[in-house]
Amino acid sequence: MSGYLIAFLALAALSMAYLGNSRAKATHNGAAGKIHSRPIYHGLNVAIWTAVPAFVLLLVWLVFQSSIVNHLVLSGIPGSENLDASASSILMSEVRQVASGNLFKEPSPEVKAAADHFKSLQGIAAYLMAAAVAVAAAIGAFFGLKVIGSRYRARHSVELSVTLFMMFSSLLAILITLGIVFSLVFEAFHFFTKVPFTEFLFGLRWEPQIAMRADQVAGQGAFGVIPVLYGTFLISAIAMIVAVPTGILSAIFLTEYSHPRFRAVVKPLLEILAGVPTVVYGFFAVLTVAPAIRDLGIALGFEASPNSALAAGAVMGVMIIPFISSLSDDAFAAVPRAMREGSYALGATKGETIRKVLLPAALPGIVGGVLLALSRAVGETMIVVMAAGLIAKLTVNPLDAVTTVTVQIVTLLIGDAEFDNPKTLAAFALGLVLFIVTLILNLIALHTVRKYREKY
Amino acid sequence: MSVTASSDLNVGVPAINWQSDDMKSRRKRRYAADRRLQAYGLVAIIFALGFLAILISSLVYTGNSAFTQSVATIEIDLSTADIDRTKLADADWRGVVRGALRAQLPGLSRSDERKYFEMFTSSGQFIVRDAVVADPSRLDGKSTFVIPLADPFDQLAKGQVNRDTPESQRRVTDQQIGMFDQLVGKGIISRPFNWALFFNADSRFPELAGLAGAISGSFWSLLVCFVISFPVGIAAAIYLEEFAPKNKLTDLIEVNINNLAAVPSVVFGLLGLAVFLGWFGMPRSAPIVGGLVLSLMTLPTLIIVTRVSLKSVPSSIREAALGVGASKHEAIFHHILPLAMPTIMTGAIISLARALGESAPLLLIGMNAFITSPPDGVFEASTALPTQIFMWADSPERGFVARTSAAILVLLGFLVLMNGIAIFLRQRFERRW
Numbered sequence: 093m094s095g096y097l098i099a100f101l102a103l104a105a106l107s108m109a110y111l112g113n114s115r116a117k118a119t120h121n122g123a124a125g126k127i128h129s130r131p132i133y134h135g136l137n138v139a140i141w142t143a144v145p146a147f148v149l150l151l152v153w154l155v156f157q158s159s160i161v162n163h164l165v166l167s168g169i170p171g172s173e174n175l176d177a178s179a180s181s182i183l184m185s186e187v188r189q190v191a192s193g194n195l196f197k198e199p200s201p202e203v204k205a206a207a208d209h210f211k212s213l214q215g216i217a218a219y220l221m222a223a224a225v226a227v228a229a230a231i232g233a234f235f236g237l238k239v240i241g242s243r244y245r246a247r248h249s250v251e252l253s254v255t256l257f258m259m260f261s262s263l264l265a266i267l268i269t270l271g272i273v274f275s276l277v278f279e280a281f282h283f284f285t286k287v288p289f290t291e292f293l294f295g296l297r298w299e300p301q302i303a304m305r306a307d308q309v310a311g312q313g314a315f316g317v318i319p320v321l322y323g324t325f326l327i328s329a330i331a332m333i334v335a336v337p338t339g340i341l342s343a344i345f346l347t348e349y350s351h352p353r354f355r356a357v358v359k360p361l362l363e364i365l366a367g368v369p370t371v372v373y374g375f376f377a378v379l380t381v382a383p384a385i386r387d388l389g390i391a392l393g394f395e396a397s398p399n400s401a402l403a404a405g406a407v408m409g410v411m412i413i414p415f416i417s418s419l420s421d422d423a424f425a426a427v428p429r430a431m432r433e434g435s436y437a438l439g440a441t442k443g444e445t446i447r448k449v450l451l452p453a454a455l456p457g458i459v460g461g462v463l464l465a466l467s468r469a470v471g472e473t474m475i476v477v478m479a480a481g482l483i484a485k486l487t488v489n490p491l492d493a494v495t496t497v498t499v500q501i502v503t504l505l506i507g508d509a510e511f512d513n514p515k516t517l518a519a520f521a522l523g524l525v526l527f528i529v530t531l532i533l534n535l536i537a538l539h540t541v542r543k544y545r546e547k548y
Numbered sequence: 549m550s551v552t553a554s555s556d557l558n559v560g561v562p563a564i565n566w567q568s569d570d571m572k573s574r575r576k577r578r579y580a581a582d583r584r585l586q587a588y589g590l591v592a593i594i595f596a597l598g599f600l601a602i603l604i605s606s607l608v609y610t611g612n613s614a615f616t617q618s619v620a621t622i623e624i625d626l627s628t629a630d631i632d633r634t635k636l637a638d639a640d641w642r643g644v645v646r647g648a649l650r651a652q653l654p655g656l657s658r659s660d661e662r663k664y665f666e667m668f669t670s671s672g673q674f675i676v677r678d679a680v681v682a683d684p685s686r687l688d689g690k691s692t693f694v695i696p697l698a699d700p701f702d703q704l705a706k707g708q709v710n711r712d713t714p715e716s717q718r719r720v721t722d723q724q725i726g727m728f729d730q731l732v733g734k735g736i737i738s739r740p741f742n743w744a745l746f747f748n749a750d751s752r753f754p755e756l757a758g759l760a761g762a763i764s765g766s767f768w769s770l771l772v773c774f775v776i777s778f779p780v781g782i783a784a785a786i787y788l789e790e791f792a793p794k795n796k797l798t799d800l801i802e803v804n805i806n807n808l809a810a811v812p813s814v815v816f817g818l819l820g821l822a823v824f825l826g827w828f829g830m831p832r833s834a835p836i837v838g839g840l841v842l843s844l845m846t847l848p849t850l851i852i853v854t855r856v857s858l859k860s861v862p863s864s865i866r867e868a869a870l871g872v873g874a875s876k877h878e879a880i881f882h883h884i885l886p887l888a889m890p891t892i893m894t895g896a897i898i899s900l901a902r903a904l905g906e907s908a909p910l911l912l913i914g915m916n917a918f919i920t921s922p923p924d925g926v927f928e929a930s931t932a933l934p935t936q937i938f939m940w941a942d943s944p945e946r947g948f949v950a951r952t953s954a955a956i957l958v959l960l961g962f963l964v965l966m967n968g969i970a971i972f973l974r975q976r977f978e979r980r981w
Contacts, residue, residue, distance in 0.1 A: 095925075155828060158828075158829045159829070247875065251875065251877040254783075254877060254881075255787075255791065255877075257783055258783040258784065258786055258787035258791065259787055261779075261780045261781075261783035261784035261787065262783075262784035262787045262788050262792070262801055262851075263801070264780060264784065264847070265784065265801055265804050265805045265808060265847070265848065265851070266800070266801060266804055268808060268819075268844050268847070269804050269807075269808060271819055271823055272811070272815060272816075272818075272819050275818065275819055275822035275823050275826075276815075276818060276819075276822075278822070279822055337592070338592040338595055338596060339592075341588050341589045341591075341592035342589060342592040342593045342596060344585070344589050345586065345588075345589025345590055345592065345593055346589075346593070349586045349589060358593060358597070361597055361600065362593070362596055362597070364600060365596060365599070365600055367901070367902075367905075367963065367967070368603070368905075368960070369904075369905025369906070369907070369934055369959060369963070370905070370907070370908075371905070371907045371934045371935075371937050371938050371941075371956075372603075372607075372905075372937070372956050372959070372960070373603075374938075374941070375937065375941045375952060375953075375956060376603050376606065376607070378941065379606070379610070379949070379953075380602070380606050410596065410599045413596045414596075441578050441579060441581070441582040442582055442585075443578075443581050443582030443583075443584070443585040443586070444578065444581070444582070446585065447585070464810060467810060467812075468810070468812075470812070471811070471812020471813070471814065471815070472812070473812065473813065473814045473907075473908035474907055474908055474934075474938070477908075477911075477938075478938070478941060498812070498814050498908070501814055501818070501912075502814065502908065502911055502912065505818075505821065505911075505912050506911060506912075506916065519818070520818060520822070523814070523815055523818040526812060526814070526815060527811065527812075527815050530810065530811060530812055530815075531807065531811075534806075534807050534810045534811075535803075535807065538803075538806055538807070538810075
């Protein structure tokens with residue numbers, strides 16, 4: 093329905109633009125003399141007046157329609173006033189299932205009546221929406237066409253509309269952040285009404301599955317975030333141990349030692365590593381790296397878990413190499429030539445120049461890059477979901493399985509998501525932790541990189 | 549410090565004999581350290597590229613076999629079969645197919661026959677039914693049907709089952725291998741290109757599972773993502789680059805965008821789950837929600853890329869336009885934006901390629917459902933390519949290992965294509981000022 097309405101609006105805008113354009117041309121050639129704006133602006137103006145208010149109305153309508161219909165249907169069911177929020181949402185989804193014809197068992201007469209009520213309301217709502225949108229478009233078109241005249245500044249009006257759209261678009265970035273913060277805080281707040289805040293923050297056990305049992309009282313230490321955070325940092329640390337030296341050394345080789353032609357071939361190849369989807373790395377970690385590490389461990393006499401932290405961390409590290417490499421590359425390029433040449437003039441070799449002059453000078457930039465990479469490793473999801481473990485454990489053995497924040501978020505939310513049990517809400521609390529940790533890392537890193545850029 | 553002063557200080561120091569053995573070995577050490585650093589760098593690069601090579605070759609190695617599928621080509625004479633033409637869908641297709649298969653190896657006992665039928669996909673009846681419903685003229689005489697072999701026998705045909713392993717450790721019995729060899733001897737087993745991989749939707753049986761649902765789900769999601777993020781991203785970038793006053797608010801927006809670009813993708817999934825599914829009540833698993841979440845994710849990157857390319861257009865262009873009386877909007881939309889467009893398009897395609905490979909947020913909004921038909925629009929439940937890969941990677945059947953690798957190769961193929969278009973656009977249309 094809404095798809096047809098959008099098509100209708102697009103068509104209406106197009107035809108109104110044509111109409112406005114030709115009417116403006118007629119005015120231009122008529123007795124009133126030259127018009128202020130070119131005809132096309134009059135056409136565009138009419139099109140904007142026709143489509144934009146109607147489109148906004150459509151969006152607002154779609155946002156509110158389902159909750160209003162639900163409310164009307166629920167108030168029509170006898171005895172529904174006494175239900176709490178989750179029970180009424182279950183009832184509502186049952187009504188919706190019956191209305192769409194998915195019958196698993198014969199519904200009760202009340203539900204059946206409600207389903208009929210629901211269907212008729214939906215039909216009415218659809219007609220009302222179509223009528224409202226059409227009327228809004230017609231009113232807009234009427235006024236848009238009416239104002240066409242020799243003195244009307246159509247261009248200014250169009251430019252104002254465009255500017256407003258651009259301002260709204262740039263505000264959207266803030267809206268997205270606010271949306272993230274509010275949704276996470278809102279759901280996490282629900283979680284903390286069921287599980288004490290201190291238990292979550294300082295608990296040493298993470299066993300969210302236990303809380304699914306009806307007789308389980310949530311918050312008996314089963315939602316302690318420490319082991320999950322610990323696992324995240326163990327895997328990220330392994331990733332950084334792989335990525336930081338490799339990334340910096342390859343950047344040194346590419347910027348300082350290699351032939352330009354070698355660099356032109358190798359740098360894009362390295363960038364491919366960053367472009368490979370993470371789900372591919374995850375599959376590779378499971379299929380190739382983890383068994384290899386396991387066999388190696390057995391050959392050396394160690395017990396290696398099939399989903400060891402080492403496998404996930406190492407593969408994640410390789411993914412991050414190009415990231416660190418290109419950021420270090422930028423940092424080296426920002427060091428002034430004079431410093432490098434001064435070092436050569438004193439007789440230092442290339443290696444000495446790099447180690448004693450370039451690296452210290454580029455260090456803030458490299459540190460910023462490493463922090464950004466760390467934030468990426470902490471937030472990386474697919475590799476760990478596929479290759480790391482599910483059980484939270486406090487261990488320093490990299491051959492053991494640990495779990496991470498992102499793994500827990502995904503496993504808690506895969507499948508059905510009801511917003512009222514602590515298991516689902518815990519995922520949002522973890523999401524909040526993840527967001528805050530990565531936010532701090534990003535802000536420090538962006539600050540360091542920017543400040544350092546200003547220095548030279 | 550003056551020259552004389554420094555030479556005064558050097559009075560007590562003996563002159564250095566640069567040719568002494570001490571100095572020679574010192575020089576040697578210094579040069580060796582230099583070469584070591586160079587070698588370390590080369591090793592780092594070789595490590596990274598070697599990993600890439602192993603990654604690609606292991607995917608090709610495990611995935612190439614999934615691009616062919618072993619099938620039995622069987623001739624069935626439907627004119628003699630007892631089929632009610634008015635109710636094609638309800639006919640005994642199972643009996644028809646089994647009869648035709650029985651005719652290939654006649655004289656099997658009942659239990660042997662059961663083993664024999666295990667060799668073919670259990671959905672052979674539906675394949676024949678759908679072919680006949682699509683073309684009823686097949687009822688009038690003999691026609692050939694292509695029936696895929698079941699997964700263990702597909703692997704046997706591809707030589708992935710070692711016949712020397714003890715029978716108890718294989719999924720195919722010696723007797724079935726004997727029957728298989730008889731069928732091969734009759735020449736009805738062949739191994740054509742596996743079009744089903746591209747045109748079938750998902751299935752529980754590896755021999756029938758394909759990517760059609762995932763590809764169209766990804767297509768719809770990316771379409772939604774592009775339709776939203778492209779205009780909004782460009783508009784935001786133009787405002788911030790050309791119109792915005794320098795104040796606290798625009799500073800905040802700028803920091804915000806840079807930070808959003810580095811927020812983990814799974815957090816966007818949580819946002820989509822809470823806001824689009826929870827508050828707005830949008831349908832679960834639908835490409836429209838996937839596309840919305842992906843567009844929120846690509847928006848910051850797109851804004852950054854667009855701003856850079858707007859900045860690279862020389863200001864003389866703007867000044868010339870303003871000089872001949874264009875308004876600020878006209879200068880931007882008629883002159884600067886068209887000149888920056890190739891770079892913006894390149895950036896947009898690369899961001900879309902990123903969005904195509906993204907799976908974590910899609911998992912959270914349920915685009916990992918088991919769905920056996922491709923979606924017809926943005927409101928129908930579907931999967932996407934990366935989430936399909938994730939689901940297949942989790943499947944226990946052996947045949948899905950090869951399918952997963954093949955699906956990854958298909959995904960990488962799309963990514964190479966998109967990046968190739970982006971590079972082409974850049975080289976063909978980008979201006980250097």
